[in-house]
Amino acid sequence: MEFKHVENPQIQFASPESxxxxxxxxxxxxxxxxxxxxxxxGGLMRSLGITPGDIRMVEDLAKLPTTAKEDLQRRSGEFVxxxxxxxxxxxxxxxxxxxxxxxxxxDSDLERLAYNEWLSFSTAGCVAGQRxxxxxxxxxxxxxxxxxxxxxxxLGMASVRVGNGIPALQWDTIARIHPEVxxxxxxxxxxxxxxxxxxxxxxxxxxxxxxxxIGEGIRTPDLSLSRLGERIQTLxxxxxxxxxxxxxxxxxxxxxxxxxxxxxxxxxxxxxEFLDEQGNPVxxxxxxxxxxxxxxxxxMPLLRFRTGDVCYHFRQPCSCGRNxxxxxxxxxxxxxxxxxxxxxxxxxxxxxxxxxxxGVNDYLVEVFENSLGTDExxxxxxxxxxxxxxxxxxxxxxxxKVRVAPRIVFSPQHEVQAxxxxxGSRKVVKFIDHRVR
Amino acid sequence: MEFKHVENPQIQFASPESxxxxxxxxxxxxxxxxxxxxxxxGGLMRSLGITPGDIRMVEDLAKLPTTAKEDLQRRSGEFVxxxxxxxxxxxxxxxxxxxxxxxxxxDSDLERLAYNEWLSFSTAGCVAGQRxxxxxxxxxxxxxxxxxxxxxxxLGMASVRVGNGIPALQWDTIARIHPEVxxxxxxxxxxxxxxxxxxxxxxxxxxxxxxxxIGEGIRTPDLSLSRLGERIQTLxxxxxxxxxxxxxxxxxxxxxxxxxxxxxxxxxxxxxEFLDEQGNPVxxxxxxxxxxxxxxxxxMPLLRFRTGDVCYHFRQPCSCGRNxxxxxxxxxxxxxxxxxxxxxxxxxxxxxxxxxxxGVNDYLVEVFENSLGTDExxxxxxxxxxxxxxxxxxxxxxxxKVRVAPRIVFSPQHEVQAxxxxxGSRKVVKFIDHRVR
Numbered sequence: 001m002e003f004k005h006v007e008n009p010q011i012q013f014a015s016p017e018s019x020x021x022x023x024x025x026x027x028x029x030x031x032x033x034x035x036x037x038x039x040x041x042g043g044l045m046r047s048l049g050i051t052p053g054d055i056r057m058v059e060d061l062a063k064l065p066t067t068a069k070e071d072l073q074r075r076s077g078e079f080v081x082x083x084x085x086x087x088x089x090x091x092x093x094x095x096x097x098x099x100x101x102x103x104x105x106x107d108s109d110l111e112r113l114a115y116n117e118w119l120s121f122s123t124a125g126c127v128a129g130q131r132x133x134x135x136x137x138x139x140x141x142x143x144x145x146x147x148x149x150x151x152x153x154x155l156g157m158a159s160v161r162v163g164n165g166i167p168a169l170q171w172d173t174i175a176r177i178h179p180e181v182x183x184x185x186x187x188x189x190x191x192x193x194x195x196x197x198x199x200x201x202x203x204x205x206x207x208x209x210x211x212x213x214i215g216e217g218i219r220t221p222d223l224s225l226s227r228l229g230e231r232i233q234t235l236x237x238x239x240x241x242x243x244x245x246x247x248x249x250x251x252x253x254x255x256x257x258x259x260x261x262x263x264x265x266x267x268x269x270x271x272x273e274f275l276d277e278q279g280n281p282v283x284x285x286x287x288x289x290x291x292x293x294x295x296x297x298x299x300m301p302l303l304r305f306r307t308g309d310v311c312y313h314f315r316q317p318c319s320c321g322r323n324x325x326x327x328x329x330x331x332x333x334x335x336x337x338x339x340x341x342x343x344x345x346x347x348x349x350x351x352x353x354x355x356x357x358x359g360v361n362d363y364l365v366e367v368f369e370n371s372l373g374t375d376e377x378x379x380x381x382x383x384x385x386x387x388x389x390x391x392x393x394x395x396x397x398x399x400x401k402v403r404v405a406p407r408i409v410f411s412p413q414h415e416v417q418a419x420x421x422x423x424g425s426r427k428v429v430k431f432i433d434h435r436v437r
Numbered sequence: 438m439e440f441k442h443v444e445n446p447q448i449q450f451a452s453p454e455s456x457x458x459x460x461x462x463x464x465x466x467x468x469x470x471x472x473x474x475x476x477x478x479g480g481l482m483r484s485l486g487i488t489p490g491d492i493r494m495v496e497d498l499a500k501l502p503t504t505a506k507e508d509l510q511r512r513s514g515e516f517v518x519x520x521x522x523x524x525x526x527x528x529x530x531x532x533x534x535x536x537x538x539x540x541x542x543x544d545s546d547l548e549r550l551a552y553n554e555w556l557s558f559s560t561a562g563c564v565a566g567q568r569x570x571x572x573x574x575x576x577x578x579x580x581x582x583x584x585x586x587x588x589x590x591x592l593g594m595a596s597v598r599v600g601n602g603i604p605a606l607q608w609d610t611i612a613r614i615h616p617e618v619x620x621x622x623x624x625x626x627x628x629x630x631x632x633x634x635x636x637x638x639x640x641x642x643x644x645x646x647x648x649x650x651i652g653e654g655i656r657t658p659d660l661s662l663s664r665l666g667e668r669i670q671t672l673x674x675x676x677x678x679x680x681x682x683x684x685x686x687x688x689x690x691x692x693x694x695x696x697x698x699x700x701x702x703x704x705x706x707x708x709x710e711f712l713d714e715q716g717n718p719v720x721x722x723x724x725x726x727x728x729x730x731x732x733x734x735x736x737m738p739l740l741r742f743r744t745g746d747v748c749y750h751f752r753q754p755c756s757c758g759r760n761x762x763x764x765x766x767x768x769x770x771x772x773x774x775x776x777x778x779x780x781x782x783x784x785x786x787x788x789x790x791x792x793x794x795x796g797v798n799d800y801l802v803e804v805f806e807n808s809l810g811t812d813e814x815x816x817x818x819x820x821x822x823x824x825x826x827x828x829x830x831x832x833x834x835x836x837x838k839v840r841v842a843p844r845i846v847f848s849p850q851h852e853v854q855a856x857x858x859x860x861g862s863r864k865v866v867k868f869i870d871h872r873v874r
Contacts, residue, residue, distance in 0.1 A: 088596070104595075137600065139576060139600025140599065142598075158525050160528070161526075161528075162578060176529070
């Protein structure tokens with residue numbers, strides 16, 4: 001059996017029953033491939049006495065254990081299913097939790113990645129002939145930037161690869177190339193607008209009409225705009241904001257359609273489960289850890305990989321015509337859950353509050369375990385006007401919004417910046433976890 | 438007639454007569470395409486009363502005027518031969534001389550670019566299964582980084598896209614991925630080795646065996662190692678250095694084979710002429726301006742484009758088995774030629790001298806026109822020990838090596854750095870021309 005990814009762009013519009021049937025059939029092929037080719041999963045199935053015939057449908061996945069990030073970190077090489085000479089690209093995960101993992105992609109995996117982003121751009125309403133400005137990088141061992149590039153090409157868009165940062169170069173590019181769409185980490189839109197205002201650039205009447213946002217939420221888990229999203233929309237009301245969510249391990253994206261009610265999963269590329277702490281499925285309306293099984297990945301496919309990302313999921317058909325599963329913006333990373341006097345929460349809920357306070361120039365959230373074994377939250381705040389009164393105002397805000405009373409510590413900008421950008425980290429750190437596991 | 442690039446990887450090993458015949462046939466197709474599709478060249482030919490039938494062979498190109506960089510800058514849109522919706526990638530030239538030009542590529546142009554770099558990597562002795570570390574960027578609107586990536590993929594190599602700078606990340610990548618080959622701006626190899634020495638990394642026994650160098654010469658026009666090349670080879674004797682030379686306008690590369698006697702042209706991708714100031718062909722052994730006609734470019738093909746790059750050319754067959762035209766390392770940019778008391782020279786000859794002086798930490802070359810209408814050279818030198826004696830030593834060195842006596846000005850590092858990195862420039866500036874044209 002020659003193994004390849006199966007492209008079925010119409011499946012997202014099929015009935016939920018057809019989607020389920022399609023996924024079950026694909027899953028059977030996937031399990032057979034892993035049994036034959038994956039040292040890790042083949043070994044796992046054999047040690048459990050499970051044969052491919054035991055996994056006939058998505059519900060049967062529960063017979064197999066989940067895969068953790070630590071399994072990937074410790075036994076990375078055992079996940080590779082193709083000979084080394086078939087590898088065409090090496091990337092690494094960002095290592096948000098622990099050491100980065102090397103991921104290898106075959107030629108077919110790169111094609112699958114292009115297909116995935118073609119679907120993703122289509123879901124966000126992009127069409128052939130449009131111009132895309134890539135404000136994210138294709139370097140630094142990232143998978144994403146290359147995926148966007150290949151997907152846009154396949155859709156028939158024209159890309160201009162600028163990379164991240166440098167507002168002057170971004171505006172020079174907008175002026176020269178007239179892109180309608182950009183791929184961007186949304187918080188960068190703030191300095192981008194500020195630069196335009198400062199230089200007298202009429203950004204509201206520029207060619208840019210749509211921003212596809214990656215890496216940070218512009219919506220809260222209830223699908224309303226986050227403070228960051230609101231801030232961007234206030235600064236630039238004519239810019240349409242779309243979210244996309246993805247990770248190196250998943251090799252596929254969840255992208256909002258024009259209804260903006262969660263990111264659509266691609267049924268021909270991924271199977272999703274949403275699990276509680278005990279590994280049992282959670283119903284809609286309850287937070288669960290997204291756990292994925294890749295379909296059609298050839299070099300490093302994953303089976304029941306626990307992403308660590310906690311979200312809600314929605315199964316009712318979307319008014320865009322797609323009948324695919326959707327996921328909410330992330331509540332947070334599972335390992336970063338904060339338990340505070342009986343309630344649980346994730347750091348993004350705290351960021352969202354801080355993003356809305358005018359006097360807060362910058363911040364960093366830290367969590368400690370106190371002597372009673374419960375969590376304590378400490379927030380470093382950078383402000384031009386530190387005062388007891390401001391600290392109390394902030395505390396009251398947290399009490400009102402999320403019923404926690406964090407410690408507020410005013411810190412100088414350089415100190416917070418140094419903590420947010422540790423040597424060797426590819427992403428900005430907004431949360432430091434001092435708890436002992 | 439459907440126009441496409443013609444791939445003929447074996448043509449480089451054919452006889453010089455077969456290569457000439459092949460190129461004449463390709464040129465006829467190219468001229469027909471330009472006549473039909475290029476607003477600029479079609480209009481030019483019509484205004485001169487020239488029809489495609491008048492251009493039967495490379496020698497007939499002399500019937501047409503050359504194209505200057507200024508033509509591209511002023512009438513950029515008229516060079517585009519495909520409808521806008523066929524564009525897949527926008528890049529810009531670096532604007533070394535004047536304002537950058539936007540270049541548009543079609544899907545077919547991207548395939549041609551991949552083919553070109555496949556040939557280029559093959560010429561430099563790379564083979565399928567090897568791993569390539571990209572130490573140059575795929576961002577910043579560059580054509581090159583993407584071309585390398587696509588070419589390596591097509592050859593069957595595995596790439597890891599790191600981007601430029603950050604020695605720590607480069608060494609982390611070498612340790613994780615074990616690349617045999619890197620693409621690099623050669624002067625970056627110096628801080629790369631220095632970082633390794635400082636960190637105790639046994640770089641000489643790392644996986645890296647070959648560096649393909651772009652953007653700066655590692656050889657002088659007589660094909661011996663330049664001071665920079667020598668310095669790298671002294672630091673890292675086991676690293677094989679190969680040069681490649683290319684530009685956005687050419688959309689093809691000239692790469693050294695293992696004989697390292699000039700960069701091989703790809704006969705199925707480009708036609709080269711070498712012209713003097715009056716536009717007449719120069720013989721081998723005389724410096725000429727490389728003037729190119731692209732073959733198979735679909736979106737923005739160029740006919741007799743004067744690159745501004747001055748070099749020697751070699752036509753005798755190479756002992757590697759290729760019978761293709763080769764070009765020497767660049768003497769310099771035509772516009773930067775310095776006329777000094779009857780001799781002419783280019784700034785790289787001055788850089789090469791400065792690169793070899795131990796006390797010179799950094800430098801910048803400036804040229805002025807004096808009241809007699811001849812050129813004066815002034816060199817800003819950054820050193821830890823400025824003295825009259827050192828200035829005299831430098832002057833004597835220049836007198837001995839290139840028979841010029843420049844003015845030596847000792848300048849602080851920050852001043853030279855600011856001049857070398859002007860706002861908006863994508864490349865480091867080592868030469869400032871104050872002459873009036």
